[in-house]
Each structure stands twice: as structure tokens, then as C-alpha cells.
Amino acid sequence: MSTMTTVRPWLRLAHRWLGLIFFPLFMIILLSGAVLALKPIVDDLTTPAVTAPVESGSVLQRLTQLDPQGQASSLRIEGGSIELNSRGAGPQGRFALADGQVQPGGGVDVFAVTEQLHKNLLLGLGVVVEWASWAMLAIVVCGPLLGWLRLRNTLLGWHMAAGWLLLPLIAIGPITAALMILHIGGPQLPPIAPARPALSLSRGLELAAAQVDLSGLHWARSFRAGSVLLEVGSSAGAQRYIVDGGGSVHAAPASKGLVSELHEGTWGGAWSGAINLLAALTLSGLSITGFWSWLRRKRQAGGKVGAAEWLVAHASQTGTAARLAAATADALRQAGYEVACASLAALSPADLERYRGALLLVSTTGEGDVAEPGRRFVSALHGARTAARFSLLELGDRRYAHFCGGGETVRSALLAAGASEAVPAAQADGEPVAAWSEWFKRTQTAFGIEAASSTAVAMSVQDAAVSLKLIERERLDDPESGDTAETWRVCFGVDTLPDCRPGDLLLLAPAANDVERCYSLGRIEREGRGGRLTLTVGLKLTESIHGEPHYGRMSYKLCRELAQGVVLQGKLRRHPGFNPPAIGRPMIMIAAGCGIAPFPGFIAERAGVEGAGASWLLFGNRHFDGDFLYGRELTAWRDQGVLTRLDTAFSRDAGGCHYVPDAVREQAEELLRWLVEDAAVLYVCGRSRLGDGVERALIEALQAHRGFDSAAAQAQLQDWRAAGRLHFDLFD
Numbered sequence: 015m016s017t018m019t020t021v022r023p024w025l026r027l028a029h030r031w032l033g034l035i036f037f038p039l040f041m042i043i044l045l046s047g048a049v050l051a052l053k054p055i056v057d058d059l060t061t062p063a064v065t066a067p068v069e070s071g072s073v074l075q076r077l078t079q080l081d082p083q084g085q086a087s088s089l090r091i092e093g094g095s096i097e098l099n100s101r102g103a104g105p106q107g108r109f110a111l112a113d114g115q116v117q118p119g120g121g122v123d124v125f126a127v128t129e130q131l132h133k134n135l136l137l138g139l140g141v142v143v144e145w146a147s148w149a150m151l152a153i154v155v156c157g158p159l160l161g162w163l164r165l166r167n168t169l170l171g172w173h174m175a176a177g178w179l180l181l182p183l184i185a186i187g188p189i190t191a192a193l194m195i196l197h198i199g200g201p202q203l204p205p206i207a208p209a210r211p212a213l214s215l216s217r218g219l220e221l222a223a224a225q226v227d228l229s230g231l232h233w234a235r236s237f238r239a240g241s242v243l244l245e246v247g248s249s250a251g252a253q254r255y256i257v258d259g260g261g262s263v264h265a266a267p268a269s270k271g272l273v274s275e276l277h278e279g280t281w282g283g284a285w286s287g288a289i290n291l292l293a294a295l296t297l298s299g300l301s302i303t304g305f306w307s308w309l310r311r312k313r314q315a316g317g318k319v320g321a322a323e324w325l326v327a328h329a330s331q332t333g334t335a336a337r338l339a340a341a342t343a344d345a346l347r348q349a350g351y352e353v354a355c356a357s358l359a360a361l362s363p364a365d366l367e368r369y370r371g372a373l374l375l376v377s378t379t380g381e382g383d384v385a386e387p388g389r390r391f392v393s394a395l396h397g398a399r400t401a402a403r404f405s406l407l408e409l410g411d412r413r414y415a416h417f418c419g420g421g422e423t424v425r426s427a428l429l430a431a432g433a434s435e436a437v438p439a440a441q442a443d444g445e446p447v448a449a450w451s452e453w454f455k456r457t458q459t460a461f462g463i464e465a466a467s468s469t470a471v472a473m474s475v476q477d478a479a480v481s482l483k484l485i486e487r488e489r490l491d492d493p494e495s496g497d498t499a500e501t502w503r504v505c506f507g508v509d510t511l512p513d514c515r516p517g518d519l520l521l522l523a524p525a526a527n528d529v530e531r532c533y534s535l536g537r538i539e540r541e542g543r544g545g546r547l548t549l550t551v552g553l554k555l556t557e558s559i560h561g562e563p564h565y566g567r568m569s570y571k572l573c574r575e576l577a578q579g580v581v582l583q584g585k586l587r588r589h590p591g592f593n594p595p596a597i598g599r600p601m602i603m604i605a606a607g608c609g610i611a612p613f614p615g616f617i618a619e620r621a622g623v624e625g626a627g628a629s630w631l632l633f634g635n636r637h638f639d640g641d642f643l644y645g646r647e648l649t650a651w652r653d654q655g656v657l658t659r660l661d662t663a664f665s666r667d668a669g670g671c672h673y674v675p676d677a678v679r680e681q682a683e684e685l686l687r688w689l690v691e692d693a694a695v696l697y698v699c700g701r702s703r704l705g706d707g708v709e710r711a712l713i714e715a716l717q718a719h720r721g722f723d724s725a726a727a728q729a730q731l732q733d734w735r736a737a738g739r740l741h742f743d744l745f746d
């Protein structure tokens with residue numbers, strides 16, 4: 015691993031946390047800096063008032079009268095008047111030199127007050143401003159080291175591009191501030207004897223008047239180490255003096271030195287001020303975009319479970335248990351309970367103990383298997399101990415050999431780990447609403463809670479019946495090129511198309527009373543009330559013990575048998591856990607083989623849409639030639655910019671086994687940038703082992719590139735799952 019890879023996580027932490035901690039201070043310093051940058055512009059555009067010579071005695075006399083406590087921090091003489099600024103309660107405004115009367119237009123000197131705000135927050139906190147300056151310098155230095163410039167139309171993409179492209183501009187302020195703090199590059203000042211307490215302006219002028227003719231006095235202000243700095247005009251030009259604590263009057267250079275002039279934007283008049291204004295606004299913009307994107311990420315992670323009293327958790331293969339769980343949680347929330355609702359995939363056994371009770375809804379898939387999102391939870395239960403109290407609803411179908419096998423597996427693992435069952439587990443056969451209703455009533459009694467009655471439940475879990483006419487079928491793999499897996503694009507016309515989105519499921523049974531097979535919806539093209547639905551179907555092929563091929567009945571019908579024009583009856587099942595994110599939100603799609611099925615639909619939704627958001631597809635199969643499903647469409651989408659990135663992994667091509675998780679590992683840094691910095695949503699679709707491989711690769715990536723240990727990386731994935739940022743749709 016390169017040094018940069020090791021150091022980068024620390025730089026990223028420094029960049030982020032310094033930016034967050036100092037954010038309010040940065041805003042004060044930068045916005046006051048922006049106002050101060052206007053000063054050279056205003057000075058350049060306005061004619062300076064002619065200063066009539068004044069008698070030093072009258073200035074001193076007036077000053078002592080107006081500022082008896084010596085609180086004024088600066089004065090300016092202008093056309094027979096004296097303008098005073100003070101820290102705290104001292105005099106403020108413009109006064110006539112002749113009689114001390116307040117003069118109009120002499121309100122607060124905005125630039126003088128802003129300067130004090132910029133330098134010491136108006137509270138004499140110069141040291142805090144110095145810390146903030148060092149922090150800003152560190153952030154500006156760390157920024158470009160976090161990664162090369164990449165142009166992306168996202169909030170952080172703009173943040174990064176502005177940081178990179180305007181680096182010289184934004185670096186000037188923090189670098190010159192640091193040099194000024196260290197007194198490097200400033201004017202050659204005479205040795206200044208410190209004054210304790212600081213000299214008042216009147217005392218400074220009194221001491222100066224003994225040695226210098228102050229009749230051309232322009233201004234005077236408190237200066238370093240309690241001294242007073244003043245400027246006097248004469249026929250030979252302006253001359254500055256410092257009066258120090260020892261009462262000495264030293265001539266001071268008229269120029270502030272290059273470093274100060276660069277910092278203040280005074281080196282070139284109006285346009286150097288304009289450059290400083292742009293720099294201050296750019297730095298403010300960078301602070302705001304950095305802070306905002308952090309806040310957005312926090313909010314997106316806000317779905318994290320943990321704060322509630324009750325937990326509703328689900329393990330659902332095709333969405334039924336998930337929708338029932340959401341309805342269960344809603345019914346409890348409506349009655350005023352604090353309820354967390356999450357997939358078991360986002361939970362560990364220890365999480366369950368944090369709640370007064372856990373309501374679990376677990377579906378069975380395959381041949382008596384736990385629905386995929388619950389499998390890791392079951393493995394984690396082996397050897398664990400938990401004092402959780404739970405109530406379990408098992409979803410299944412008696413037409414399968416192992417009725418509710420998955421639910422039973424979860425139940426025995428929980429009991430073996432020491433969890434207690436509040437009510438005996440209930441089993442739902444097929445249509446689950448009646449069983450759910452009964453189970454929920456008993457659970458409420460056992461947990462001593464009372465939910466609002468939920469009539470929306472039946473609606474929310476019901477599948478919609480659809481009549482489908484086969485209108486088109488195209489083979490996607492090319493058998494000529496060798497051992498490809500037979501895969502077809504199957505397109506149906508539907509007269510009345512219910513609400514549905516890519517990633518939802520079409521349930522088709524090969525014969526009446528047969529169990530249904532689930533297919534992910536790809537492209538959905540609506541026309542009036544009807545439209546077209548596209549599926550990607552892999553021909554299921556197993557070998558009998560005698561070595562004869564055995565085809566899956568439904569996939570055989572769809573791929574080979576059904577004639578065009580034939581009408582099928584099916585059911586549409588909403589699968590909100592695997593629908594594309596809102597337009598504009600970056601999405602990463604990872605698929606192997608016919609797991610590509612939903613993604614042409616995801617991508618097509620964004621084609622031709624303004625501000626559609628970045629999208630990235632990582633696709634794997636056996637051979638580039640022959641197995642690159644939808645290769646032409648995907649490449650065209652990539653070329654048109656609909657698909658921001660397209661990466662592939664082919665496992666049986668020359669050059670060795672290259673699987674999708676390998677591609678994830680190779681692209682780990684960029685992938686994490688999308689996930690972490692751009693808050694992308696990641697979807698994985700394919701066989702179970704693809705899910706395992708991608709999950710492992712993501713954990714490794716977080717360890718290698720973000721400095722996570724293994725437990726923290728796993729917790730990060732769980733947080734993402736809980737926040738709806740990581741979606742797996744896997745099949746056996």
C-alpha cells in the first residue's frame with residue numbers, strides 16, 4: 015500500500031473535522047474578510063477628503079474630552095472633524111473638532127468595526143482567530159491531497175473542482191495570515207517597548223507631539239504590544255510613527271510589507287481588492303458546501319435504528335414481509351410509540367436487546383431457506399447470547415415442501431442464543447394479512463401495547479393482477495461464442511398497467527395452482543393506461559442424476575416455448591426495497607449474469623432527464639463476446655452520458671478469472687468516494703455469492719482506504735443498509 019493510501023484517511027479526517035469545528039468562526043472571518051476586501055475598491059473609487067492642517071493641541075484636547083477613559087482604538091481626522099472608533103463602550107462616530115458636536119454621517123465606521131471582527135471577533139480574541147487561521151491553512155493544504163481533480167455535477171464535485179482550480183487564489187489568505195502571525199514578511203519595524211497597560215490614543219499623541227509636528231495628522235490607532243501607530247501628512251508625503259511603552263517615538267515604514275498587502279488586497283488598488291473578495295467568497299462557498307454535504311450525509315444516515323423503544327424487523331425476499339413490517343411500525347407510531355423499522359440485514363443480535371421488544375417478520379425462500387436479508391443475522395446468532403424478547407411472524411406457502419422453514423430457522427437460532435419468545439410464533443400460508451392481523455393482536459397483548467387499527471395494511475401488501483401479452487423475445491447471449499448462459503429479453507404488452515417501477519416483481523406461475531416464480535421488472539414504457547414491461551430471463555438448467563438436462567418450467571416457457579401473442583396472467587408485487595433512487599441522487603448498480611434484469615429500467619428512467627444524477631454500472635458475466643448482456647445499449651448509454659461509468663468483469667475470458675468483486679476491489683477508492691462523499695445509493699443484483707463477494711470487497715475497501723477496522727467497516731455497511739443506501743436483491 016502506498017504512503018498516500020495510508021495517510022489519506024487521516025488527511026480526510028483532519029479536513030472534515032477541522033472544517034466542522036471551525037465552521038462558525040470561518041464564516042465570521044471569511045465574510046468579514048470579504049467586506050474588508052471592498053475597502054481598497056471603495057478607496058480607489060472615491061476621492062480622499064482633503065485634510066486641513068489642524069493644531070495638535072486641539073486634537074488632543076478634543077480627544078481627551080470625547081474619550082476620557084482612553085477607550086478609543088482608532089481616530090481619523092477628516093475636514094475639520096474627528097472620527098472615533100472604540101472597543102466596548104468608548105466613543106463612536108464623527109465629531110466636530112471645533113466644539114465636539116456630533117456630526118451627521120459619522121456613524122459607525124463599517125470597515126473599522128469589521129476589521130476588529132476579523133482580527134479579534136470584537137472581543138479581543140485574537141488568539142482564537144489565530145487558531146482558526148492555522149486550521150484553515152491545514153484544510154486548504156489537505157484538500158488537494160485527498161484525490162485528483164474529477165469533474166462531477168454533484169455538490170461535492172463542485173466543492174472539489176473549486177478547491178482544485180482556484181487553489182492559488184484560496185491559499186493566499188491562509189498562507190499570508192500564517193506569515194503575519196509569525197511576523198514573517200512584514201515591514202521592518204523598530205524595536206517596540208511593550209506598554210502595560212496599553213497606551214491610550216491621547217497618551218500616544220501627547221508623547222508624539224513632543225517630538226513630531228502633528229498638524230498634518232491623518233489617523234492614529236492602537237498597535238502591537240500596546241503601542242500607538244499614527245500617520246502624519248507633510249509636503250514630503252505621509253510619514254508613520256510608533257509611540258511605544260517606553261515613551262519613544264520611532265519612525266515606521268509607510269508600507270505594511272508585501273505579506274500584509276497580499277492579505278488585505280491593497281497591493282494593486284481596486285482590482286487586488288476584487289481578487290481578495292473573490293478569494294474570500296470562494297473560501298466561504300467551500301466551507302458551506304463542505305458543511306452542507308456533511309449535514310446531508312448525517313441526515314441520510316438518520317434512518318439508523320437505536321433511539322426507539324420497539325423494533326419491527328424483517329427478512330423479506332420479494333417484499334411482502336418488508337411491507338407488512340412497515341405497516342406494523344406505522345400502526346404503532348400512529349398510536350404514539352417510538353418504533354424503529356429495519357431489515358434484519360442491518361441488525362446484529364446485540365441490537366435487538368436495545369428495545370423493549372422486537373416484532374420480527376421472516377419469509378422463507380428457496381427450499382425452506384431464510385430470506386437472504388436474514389441470513390447473516392442467523393449466522394451471527396450462532397455462538398452469541400442475547401436477552402432479547404421477540405414475537406415472530408413466519409411467512410411461507412404450504413405448496414412448498416419446507417413450509418416456513420426460514421422462519422423456523424430464525425426462531426430456533428434466537429431461542430438457542432437465549433432470546434425469549436413473548437408469544438408462540440405464527441405462520442402465514444400464502445396471503446398473509448389474516449395471519450398477520452391475528453399475530454399482531456396477540457403480540458400487542460403480550461407486550462402491553464395498543465396500536466392504531468390499520469386498514470391500509472391489506473391494501474399495502476396486496477399484489478396487483480395483470481394480464482400480459484407476449485410481444486417480443488430476443489436472445490441476449492450469443493451461443494456461437496461458446497459456453498454462454500442462455501438469457502432472453504422478454505417483452506410483454508399490458509392493457510392496464512398498475513403502478514410499478516423498475517425493480518418491482520412480476521410473479522408468474524407455469525401452471526394453475528403452481529407456485530409463482532419472481533422476475534424483476536426492467537424497462538417500463540407507459541402508453542396511456544397500458545404499456546410494455548421488459549424482463550430478463552435466464553433459462554434455468556440443472557442436470558438430472560443421469561446427466562440429462564432439466565429445465566426450469568417457467569423459464570423454459572418464457573425463453574423457448576410461448577408463442578408471440580400468447581396471453582399470461584401474472585401478479586405485480588411492489589418491491590420498494592429495490593426501486594431506483596430519486597432523480598439526481600447518484601446510483602451504483604452492481605450485477606452479474608441475469609442480475610442485470612432491473613438495471614436497464616433504472617438507467618432508462620434517467621435517459622433524457624435534466625440533472626438526472628451520476629450512475630455507474632459494474633457488470634460481470636463469463637465472456638465479453640457472447641455474454642455481455644445489453645452490451646450495445648449499455649455502451650450507447652455510456653457514450654451519451656446517461657451512464658456515467660460502465661465497468662465490466664468477465665470470468666472466463668483470456669487473462670484469468672475476473673469476477674465482479676475483483677472489479678469492486680480495483681475501483682474501491684472511487685466507489686467509496688461515490689458512496690461516502692456523494693451519498694450514492696448502491697444496488698447489488700445477482701446470485702447470493704455475488705452479494706457475499708461485494709460485501710467482503712466493500713469491507714476490505716473501508717479498511718484499506720478509510721482506516722476502518724473490520725468491526726467498524728461491518729457497522730458502516732449496516733448503517734448504510736439501515737439508511738436505505740445499500741440494497742441487495744439476491745437469488746439462489
Ligand SMILES: Cc1cc2nc3c(=O)[nH]c(=O)nc-3n(C[C@H](O)[C@H](O)[C@H](O)COP(=O)(O)O)c2cc1C
Nearest residue numbers: 330331332333334335377380382410411414417418
Ligand atoms: C422462489 C420462492 C421459494 C419459496 N420457497 C418457500 C419454501 O420453501 N417454503 C415456504 O413455506 N414458502 C416458500 N415460498 C413462499 C414465500 O415464503 C411466501 O410467498 C412469502 O409470502 C414471500 O414473502 P416475501 O415477499 O417477504 O419474500 C417461496 C417463494 C418463492 C418466490
